[in-house]
Amino acid sequence: MSFVIVTGALALLMLAAYRGYSVILFAPLAALLAVLLTDPSAVAPVFTGLFMERMVGFLKLYFPVFLLGAVFGKLIEMSGFAQSIAAAVTRALGQQRTMLAIVILCALLTYGGVSLFVVVFAAYPFAAEMFRRSNIPKRLIPGTIALGAFTFTMDALPGSPQIQNIIPTTFFGTTAWAAPMLGLCGAVIVLIAGMAYLDWRRRVALRKGEGYGEGHINEPDTIAVTQVVNPLIAVLPLLVVGVVNLILTRWIPNVHEARIETQLAGLAQPLVTQLSSVTAIWAVLGALLAGIVTVLLFAFRPIMHKFAEGTKTAVGGALLASMNTASEYGFGAVIAALPGFLLIRDALMAIPDPLVNEAITVTTLAGITGSASGGLSIALAAMSEQFLTAAQAAGIPPEVLHRVAAMASGGMDSLPHNGAVITLLAVTGLTHRQAYKDIFAITCIKTLAVFVVIAIYYLTGLV
Structure with a gap:
């Protein structure tokens, strides 16, 4: 029964998101309904002590990132920089390669350390302008951005600074550059398969005579041609964000202690800050301000x-966007505390092959919680020692465990209730019904690529 409760809550939230209902409203309803069916007396304490605690904690950390990311994207749009870069890329690559250009732009930002949510805000004005110029349906923008930002640069490419590639290092004693050849293989597979799918969707729309469309919401302003700036100047803010983010990420730990105590006259107790928990956020905020x-x-x-x-x-x-994602975060925390979730976690432990076990466990928990980092953290906190023991017995290096876990976290995490997916659709002014099909196709490609990478390892021993 506990298993049915968890899956029922998940299905309810996914259905609500797909139907266009507010996740801010339905995430707590679905989570608390599951608690009600499990232990009615726990509903109020779980709401205030777990759901709201996690939701507010997420906002405390990440709302400034959402805010500055949205302002940055809006200024890029209003300045005419988006149209300038769109025109330059279209001239350089041609209208047939508009989707590839957006994928590359998102990939560069993501691999440069820019938060996935910020990439959505920054890339959308460029994507809208380029898709309009090339007369490609707007409903294909979310799938295109998802391929560039939510897949291979997030967790497959070695050295990625995204959190999904960092979390495994603390459990396996590896670095962000773990299993570089396997990571490159996975990235190439995802990029080629994803672009093939998106181009097929574009050609189908072209044959049907479907263009960009009219009557869309959240459309970026169109700037007069005489106002468009030099594309080299237009791309400068994006480069500044990437470079400053990298510099601050390395500089901040060198100028601060690991534990910062701040004493102001009006404070009864010193303000204590653990640097490791805020370095990435401070770096991104500084980069966005720059x-x-x-x-x-x-x-x-x-x-x-x-x-x-x-x-x-x-x-x-x-x-x-931030409230949508924070509600999802609270939902995942509640679901992870229920007995049904523990049953799912324990059942996954029975899969014999260590790499397949790890991949299925991580991607399943990421899907249930609607969070790549959340599912990855839960899975490795509970089972990393088991994965390591089984891998050592089979002669599998921990670097391979790292790469498989990281890639699997970005698999089925992007179900309809995922916070990044909801943010992407909200920013682009589209609904799940209009655009989620393509996001889900990219999700399936990314998930299958993990198992192809496992097969490549077993066949070749490549690390």
Whole structure:
């Protein structure tokens, strides 16, 4: 019965998200319904002590990232930089390669250390302008951004600074560069298969005479051609964000102690900050501020007369996106505490092959919680020692465990209730019904690629 309760809550939330209902409303309802059916007396304590605690904790850490990311993306749009880069890329690659250009743009930002959520805000104005110029249906934008930002650069490419590639290092004693050849193989498989799928979808739409479409919401402003700046200047803010993020990520630990105590006159107790938990966030915030300042330096005039209204729109988008994701985070925390979830976790331990066991366990828990990092953390916290013991017995290096776990976390995590998926659809002004099909196809490609990588290892011994 406990298993049915967990899967029922998950199905309810996925159905609500797919139907277009607010996840902010339905995530706590689905989670608390599961608690009610498990232990009615626990509903109120779980709501205030677990769901709200995790939800508010997420907002405390990440809302500034959402806010500055949304403002940065809006300024890129209002300045005309998006149209400038879109025009330059279209001239260089041709209209047939618009999707590839957006995938590459998202991949560069993600691999440069920019948060996935920030990439969504930053890439959308470029994608909308380029898809409009190439007359490709807007409903294909989310799948294209998902391929570039949520897949191979997130956890397959060796050295990726994204959290999904960092979490396994603490459990397996590896580095972010673990199993580089397997990671490269996985990245190439995902990129080729994903682009083949997206191009097929584009060609099908072309044969049907379907273009970009009209009547869309959240459309970026179209800037007059005479206002478009040099594309080299237009791309500068993106480069600034990537470079400053990398510099701050390395610089902050060198100038601060691991434990920072801040004493102000009005504080009864010192303010204690653990540097490891905020370094990445501080780095991203500093990088976004640098990017915003760069845009303002080069496009002050076209931005200033509509700065107030534009930033209001950006703030509204950031609030909605962050609340959606925070609600998902709270839902995952509640579900992970239920007996049915523990049954699922324990059942997965029975799979004999260590790599297949790890891949299925991680991607299943990521799917249930709607979070790649959440599912990965739960799986490795509970089973990393078992994975290591089985791998050592089979002669499998821990680097392979690292790469398989990281890639599997970005597999079935992107089900309809995933926070990044909901943010992506909210930012692009599309619904699950319009655009989720393509995101799910990319999800399936990414999940299958993990097992292809496992097969490559067993066949070749490549690490």
